[in-house]
Amino acid sequence: MRMxxxxxxxxxxxxxxxxxxxxxxxxxxxxxQGLDCGLVRNDLLGTWNVSLGxxxxxxxxxxxxxxxxxxTSITTADFPATYASAYVDVFGSDGSTSYKIxxxxxxxxxxxxxTSDELDGTVQADSCLALVRVWDRTDALYIQCIGTLKRTNGxxxxxxxxxxxxxDGVGGIDTSCSLSATVxxxxxxx
Numbered sequence: 001m002r003m004x005x006x007x008x009x010x011x012x013x014x015x016x017x018x019x020x021x022x023x024x025x026x027x028x029x030x031x032x033q034g035l036d037c038g039l040v041r042n043d044l045l046g047t048w049n050v051s052l053g054x055x056x057x058x059x060x061x062x063x064x065x066x067x068x069x070x071x072t073s074i075t076t077a078d079f080p081a082t083y084a085s086a087y088v089d090v091f092g093s094d095g096s097t098s099y100k101i102x103x104x105x106x107x108x109x110x111x112x113x114x115t116s117d118e119l120d121g122t123v124q125a126d127s128c129l130a131l132v133r134v135w136d137r138t139d140a141l142y143i144q145c146i147g148t149l150k151r152t153n154g155x156x157x158x159x160x161x162x163x164x165x166x167x168d169g170v171g172g173i174d175t176s177c178s179l180s181a182t183v184x185x186x187x188x189x190x
Contacts, residue, residue, distance in 0.1 A: 037128035043151050044090045044099055046189045048083040048119060050134055052076040052143065052160065053184035059163065064175035066167035074139040074163065076183055078110045081134065083119050098122040101132070112137040123149050123156075130156045132187070133164060141165045142173070145185040154189040 054076055062069045083103035093100040103119035105111040112118060112135060120142070121132030128149040133142040142165075147158020159182040167175040 036126050037149070038151060039099070039123060039125045039128055039149070041090055041092075041099060043149070043154070044101055044123060044189060045085065045088065046154070047085045048088060048101075048103055048187055048189055050079060050081045050083070050119065050132075050185070050187045052079040052134070052145075054079075055181075055183065057183065058180040059177035060180055062175055062177040064165075064167070066165065066175040069165070069167065069175060069177055072177075074136065074141065074143075074179075076136070076143070078136050078138050079134070081105055081110065081118070082108050084108070088119075093122055096122070097125045099125065105135075110137045130158070132156070132185070136163075139163075143183065145183075147185055147187075156185070156187040156189075158185045159183060160185050 056073050056075045059069050059072045059074065083105055084107070087106045088101065088103040090099055090101050092098075099122065101119065101121045101123065102117045104116055105118050115135050115137075118135035119132065121130060123130045128151065130147050130149050131145075132147070133144045135141075136143055141163045143160045144162040144164060145158055145160035147156045149156045160179065161182050162176060162178050164173045165175040165177070166173055
């Protein structure tokens with residue numbers, strides 16, 4: 001009798017779990033209990049136009065190999081920026097449920113020929129939360145931003161609160177700093 005009750009309990013749980021999964025209508029996404037923003041790769045393809053609020057901020061609470069960068073001023077004068085669709089790559093992220101975006105400003109204003117990924121980010125498939133960093137050629141650092149993708153109009157809005165720096169110039173991020181005040185971040189995908 002105990003075995004029958006255990007088998008019945010597993011069947012009830014299994015049926016409930018199956019009911020929580022459904023198709024999002026594109027035949028490639030599994031939705032668990034409706035906790036999905038409906039993101040598909042095509043939502044992220046196109047030309048990315050990025051604007052940052054204009055202003056000067058100071059670096060604070062720097063960690064890594066160059067904590068002495070505290071109180072260094074940076075500006076957002078390199079923006080707005082355009083990342084043409086021919087230089088935007090979108091692919092599934094290793095180890096998470098997100099899409100990875102890599103883009104370059106090739107041929108555009110403030111293009112840095114020494115930096116191939118001038119926009120680097122991820123967008124979570126379940127929440128459409130975007131974590132994006134954009135290269136600031138003038139100050140030689142990435143400005144780190146967080147926002148939410150609105151699939152209905154192809155926009156990402158949020159704010160930037162920190163930077164990442166290759167302070168020793170050997171080709172890897174080695175120092176992170178907070179900004180003295182946030183910077184507004186807006187992107188459109190066309």
